[in-house]
Amino acid sequence: MSQVRAFSYQSLPMRVVMGPGVLGRLADELDAAGLKRVLILCSPPQQALGEVVAQLIGDRAVGVCPHARMHVPVESAAAARDRVAELGADGCVAVGGGSAIGLGKAIALELGLKIIAVPTTYAGSEMTSVWGLTENGRKRTGKDPRVLPVSVLYDPELTLSLPALASATSGMNAIAHAVEALYAPDASPVISLMAEEGVRSLAAALPAVVAKGKDLLARGDAQYGAWLCGACLGATTMSLHHKLCHALGGTLDLPHAETHTVVLPHALAYNQPAAPDAVAALQRALGGVDDPATALWELAGRLSTPRSLRELGMEEDDIDQIVEQVLAHPYANPREVTADGLTRLLSRAWAGEPPAA
Structure with a gap:
């Protein structure tokens, strides 16, 4: 005999913008989030793209932090948090794959800052409230709504150079x-x-x-x-x-x-x-x-x-x-x-x- 459906579902409180050229709408997303001074996060191979993003939003970019690393070592997260405090950033734009987005989440987890994600791979971590930090060879993970990006820009043109x-x-x-x-x-x-x-x-x-x-x-x-x-x-x-x-x-x-x-x-x-x-x-x-x-x-x-x-x-x-x-x-x-x-x-x-x- 069939059973009556029983489940719970909660939608994610975030905005998704998808399509060729949507990176050009980043300034609008910053306005919607109320962000005026953001630090651009990326991994070393994506530093050039990080600089392009910084130029796109002008004075609202207070710097580029190209030190995101795989599995988010706690040392990298601490250094990025210090950089945020030093520059007086009120949010971050994470550009790249899981390393950059994971670093953004670590900052949001500690400081409660808003994150905007611009993914350049297909892993999908930008859509989750899951965070991860690695310390002494052990990766800790958890879920926290504070780490969920407030906005995600999916621009397929940014993936054309992805190997x-x-x-x-x-x-x-x-x-x-x-x-x-x-x-x-x-x-x-x-x-x-x-x-x-x-x-x-x-x-x-x-x-x-x-x-x-x-x-x-x-x-x-x-x-x-x-x-x-x-x-x-x-x-x-x-x-x-x-x-x-x-x-x-x-x-x-x-x-x-x-x-x-x-x-x-x-x-x-x-x-x-x-x-x-x-x-x-x-x-x-x-x-x-x-x-x-x-x-x-x-x-x-x-x-x-x-x-x-x-x-x-x-x-x-x-x-x-x-x-x-x-x-x-x-x-x-x-x-x-x-x-x-x-x-x-x-x-x-x-x-x-x-x-x-």
């Missing part, structure tokens, strides 16, 4: 957000629809983005998918996949998006037997495939991304400490997480073998 590998892995990272949202304990019909559409859009767009780097339509579709997938992560509870990636990234300093790309098919394969509704949604999103986990592993292969943790610098001897760390502080998960199951999952991911339940 094929970064496009592919950041897109797979976003897909991982939607996959976990589909079997999250606090999923809702609204989020499930967004997750399915986000996976469909990204899975269809990424091959064209990688094969034809100047395809603005494909890049726009990928940003659309990233928006949806990121919003899913922002509205639901993270599960095994994200716990594994946080442990691998924080402890071993593995590259963020590449780690998500490698782990996703294996974590999904582990959970598929306990998540039939999620499997059905992913089957539809991926074009009627039988096994979504294998389909995502094959998609990663077509995109020429890494498919083993060994390629990312992990040693086989590291498996035991990651298993121990994940079991010590587990996340909610549809299937019971055991030491044996985790060891088998990580062993296959380390070796680059196809995923298996």
